[in-house]
Amino acid sequence: MAKVESFELDHTKVKAPYVRLIKVEKGPSGDEISNFDLRLVQPNQNAIPTAGLHTIEHLLAGLLRDRMDGVIDCSPFGCRTGFHLITWGTPSTTEVAKALKSSLEQIANDIKWEDVPGTTIESCGNYKDHSLFSAKEWSKLIVSQGISDDPFVRN
Amino acid sequence: MAKVESFELDHTKVKAPYVRLIKVEKGPSGDEISNFDLRLVQPNQNAIPTAGLHTIEHLLAGLLRDRMDGVIDCSPFGCRTGFHLITWGTPSTTEVAKALKSSLEQIANDIKWEDVPGTTIESCGNYKDHSLFSAKEWSKLIVSQGISDDPFVRN
Ligand SMILES: N[C@@H](CCSC[C@H]1O[C@@H](O)[C@H](O)[C@@H]1O)C(=O)O
Ligand SMILES: N[C@@H](CCSC[C@H]1O[C@@H](O)[C@H](O)[C@@H]1O)C(=O)O
Numbered sequence: 001m002a003k004v005e006s007f008e009l010d011h012t013k014v015k016a017p018y019v020r021l022i023k024v025e026k027g028p029s030g031d032e033i034s035n036f037d038l039r040l041v042q043p044n045q046n047a048i049p050t051a052g053l054h055t056i057e058h059l060l061a062g063l064l065r066d067r068m069d070g071v072i073d074c075s076p077f078g079c080r081t082g083f084h085l086i087t088w089g090t091p092s093t094t095e096v097a098k099a100l101k102s103s104l105e106q107i108a109n110d111i112k113w114e115d116v117p118g119t120t121i122e123s124c125g126n127y128k129d130h131s132l133f134s135a136k137e138w139s140k141l142i143v144s145q146g147i148s149d150d151p152f153v154r155n
Numbered sequence: 156m157a158k159v160e161s162f163e164l165d166h167t168k169v170k171a172p173y174v175r176l177i178k179v180e181k182g183p184s185g186d187e188i189s190n191f192d193l194r195l196v197q198p199n200q201n202a203i204p205t206a207g208l209h210t211i212e213h214l215l216a217g218l219l220r221d222r223m224d225g226v227i228d229c230s231p232f233g234c235r236t237g238f239h240l241i242t243w244g245t246p247s248t249t250e251v252a253k254a255l256k257s258s259l260e261q262i263a264n265d266i267k268w269e270d271v272p273g274t275t276i277e278s279c280g281n282y283k284d285h286s287l288f289s290a291k292e293w294s295k296l297i298v299s300q301g302i303s304d305d306p307f308v309r310n
Binding site: 001002007025029033035047053055056062065076077078079081084086088118121123124126129 | 277
């Protein structure tokens with residue numbers, strides 16, 4: 001089976017919350033894309049429950065694009081400890097950490113239910129599995145811990 | 156807040172399982188990447204529980220790369236009804252549906268626990284939340300329903 005980089009990371013050595021560059025890939029014409037590990041909670045110690053994670057997903061999709069150019073996709077890890085972020089170009093982990101922190105602050109402090117995109121039976125694949133309360137409480141906790149731009153150094 | 160295409164899809168109109176092209180994006184130097192919606196279960200009628208979804212994620216990461224060139228990332232939807240697949244170039248939905256079907260067949264029929272990558276405290280962010288039993292049963296069900304290359308047409 002093809003080897004995947006993410007399973008080579010020693011998850012016992014990292015200190016979440018952090019932003020890590022997984023890799024930069026170059027296309028045949030020379031365009032670059034970056035793949036980041038946005039690790040919100042400490043591996044194997046915690047995991048964000050599905051409803052809160054789902055609401056954070058819908059909000060980050062809009063809020064990160066408001067703050068960064070070239071966002072291709074931001075999707076949760078199956079392990080529910082964070083998200084992949086894929087972008088055009090090569091933003092630094094410092095830039096990404098700043099955009100992530102500010103997005104989570106907006107979730108914690110400003111977002112109201114009416115602001116959450118994709119919460120109806122038409123616009124969502126599982127509209128009954130959302131929790132803005134959970135999204136806000138997790139965002140508050142993550143921001144209070146500081147988001148490092150180095151996976152091995154606590155902020 | 157920035158608009159996101161996925162929330163514009165009318166989820167009551169699609170017929171899962173299917174593969175849908177969300178969009179093709181072009182980089183400044185002309186490279187193209189494709190973003191697919193791999194919808195495994197019918198929106199708002201079912202959702203894959205976290206342990207099975209997590210094991211399917213780890214397996215698809217390897218199995219799809221064995222079958223397709225240019226895979227950038229395959230990550231679950233927060234709604235747990237399917238996955239994003241992001242690739243270099245512009246494979247057809249027919250090609251992707253074929254690779255997905257064959258990967259799910261391999262999960263259903265051949266994969267053993269020792270084959271699943273990322274199931275230790277070092278290699279996974281939440282190693283206690285895996286179920287190969289669940290991954291196999293969901294894969295069987297999805298394959299038995301047929302995977303369409305058109306979201307609005309049942310296979
Ligand atoms: N990762 C995307 C945003 C979510 S799309 C997936 C969601 O749309 C809907 O199909 C489902 O509710 C699912 O949760 C992005 O960054 O554009
Ligand atoms: N989407 C990737 C494969 C999974 S990476 C994310 C996983 O690695 C580990 O960090 C966690 O267990 C998480 O579930 C890919 O397609 O390469």
